[in-house]
Amino acid sequence: MPHQCTDCGRGFDDGSKEMLSGCPNCGGNKFQYQPEGADISETPDAEPPEPPGPDSTVARTVGKTAASVRDFVSGSAPDGDRPAEQSHLDADRSADSQPSDPSHTSGSPSTEPDRTSAAEDSAQASARGDIVEPDELPSDAPSASESEHQFRPVGADPDPPAEPEQEDRPDLEELRAELNDQFESIKVLEPGQYELNLMELYDREEYIIALQEDGHYSIQVPETIRSE
Amino acid sequence: MGLLTNLKDSISRAASTLFSEEDPKRIGIYGPPNAGKTTLANRIARDWTGDAVGPESHVPHETRRARRKENVEIERDGKKVTIDIVDTPGVTTKVDYTEFLEHDMEKDDAVRRSREATEGVAEAMHWLREDVDGVIYVLDSATDPFTQVNTMLIGIIESQDLPVLILANKIDLEESSVQRIRNAYPQHETIPLSALEGDNMDEVYDKIAEYFG
Known part of the structure; x- marks a missing residue:
């Protein structure tokens, strides 16, 4: 169970879509990534998460931050030459996955080689390959708290090819502007x-x-x- | 240019100490604002040298320039460990003068404090890159340790392979939870203490000697 809710300790498969709308148990939205082989006790209560291994989340987070910034920088200015779709794909990817489609890699110079190494489990494959069906999401999905975070409602953009994070991604322009600023x-x-x-x-x-x-x-x- | 020259001198001094084995290790005290870094630095300095490093305050960003106390000799089990303590400004991603207005400060003073604090963070980050041999990372155990700043800084420290000692400060407060910090950074040893009250300082000194001696 590579992801674990930091509030209630519930575990999730790697890349599980369940986490996209918050922890089904407690509604928490912080998840700790547990590297393979880490021992997680699924505790129902307020007991805090088990430690990850020594190579753990910290370096990963720093790397991820750097990678996101790099991606956005290489994705140029807000009206840059890269198609918007491509850029946000990179942004989404920098969070957890590797490209599954060769056409995406050609346009994203910052793809990290080491992202491709990990074996993917069924939850990852499903998250990458499928669009979340409306009935897979909680019925109260576009709740007040979510709209505060500027998530898009499911199915707002039916046109582009299947991309897993689409339905829950933050507003792209805003995110890009923020990262550009942070640079x-x-x-x-x-x-x-x-x-x-x-x-x-x-x-x-x-x-x-x-x-x-x-x-x-x-x-x-x-x-x-x-x-x- | 005076500032630049001074700076250059202090950096060369720093560089020269880095490469000499006999010289004391330079230990940076890092952490978010108001974690108690200066209180700890003063506690260590007073315990072993008799004088303080700098003023402490409840107002965040009291320390806006790194302050050094050199040749602090700590005795453990008949063995002497000599370190230079560098108390650094609290590291944060946002500095806003309006925060200081609540502490009875005039706007001009608050803006100046804010600017100095920002320069201080830049300085602290730069020191982390080149000028410290080890880090004491101070966290307020009464607040949530899962923050971007803590995660990033500890990640940087790990990437530098610097020895790091995580201190869970303010255990005298009721809301204090040392376990929360242990859970957040399980790859490191966490030592509880109250720098203000002087609680558990013996273990802190033991660990300083062990990690940086």
Whole structure:
């Protein structure tokens, strides 16, 4: 059971669609990924999830964050040259899967090789291959809390080929804008209000030492550049 | 340019200490704002050197520049471990001056504090990249440890192969749950403590000696 609800401990198959509308038991929407071989006790109650193995979720999450950012960056500006459909496929994929259709891979340079390694189980295959039938979803699916999160109602977009996450994906433009914004190390919303992209701050060679009100940064130039 | 020069000097100093075996290990105290990092740094510094690292406060982002206390000698079982403690600003993805207005602060001061805090986070992230040999990750055990910031930072620390000690601080609070932190980061040992009350500091020092000695 690679996914486990962090609230009630219920386990789910890898890629299970059940999680898309929240945990059927408790409605929780945080799931911990348990790598293969991890021992999970399915506890009914508030008992917290069992530990994953040492190679676990943390590195995976960081990698995933980086991959999402990379995907969006390589997917260019909001009106970039990549078809919208393609871009959001990449975005969805970066979350958990590998491309099943060769035509998708040609357009997505950022596909990670290591994503293709894991064997997929039936839940994954089903999640990738099928559209969720309306009766598979809880009857109160488009609830108030979901619309807050801007999920689309089932079947809003019947046209494109079968893609599993379609019916529950967040609004694409908004997500893309958010990730594009996050790509900046520090975004100045207005003087005194800042958003920080920690991965970018960590990754960059230069060191931002002072912010100015007009949005300029003072940086410490790496020695290698300065000496030239 | 004075700032740049100073900075360059401090970075070269940092680099030189990294490569010398006899020099004390530089241990960064990281964590989200208001986890009690400065309280812990002060507790360690006072216990072993007699003076403090910096002012503590209930207002988030009191520490806006990394502060260092060098050559802190910790004695465990007749063995001496010498470390440099670096107290870093709380790491966060959003800094908003309006948060400080609630703490009786004028807008100008709040905006300045906000800007300095942001610079401080940039500095802390940069230090993490190059200038620390180990990390003490401080979490407030009365709050949810499953956050983007914690997950990302601990992931970065792991990717750097830095030794990391996770401290579940504020066990003196009623809402404290050490187990919640153990569950969130089961791949690491979690040590409970109250830096404010000085509870369980003996075990903390044992572990510091074990991890960073």
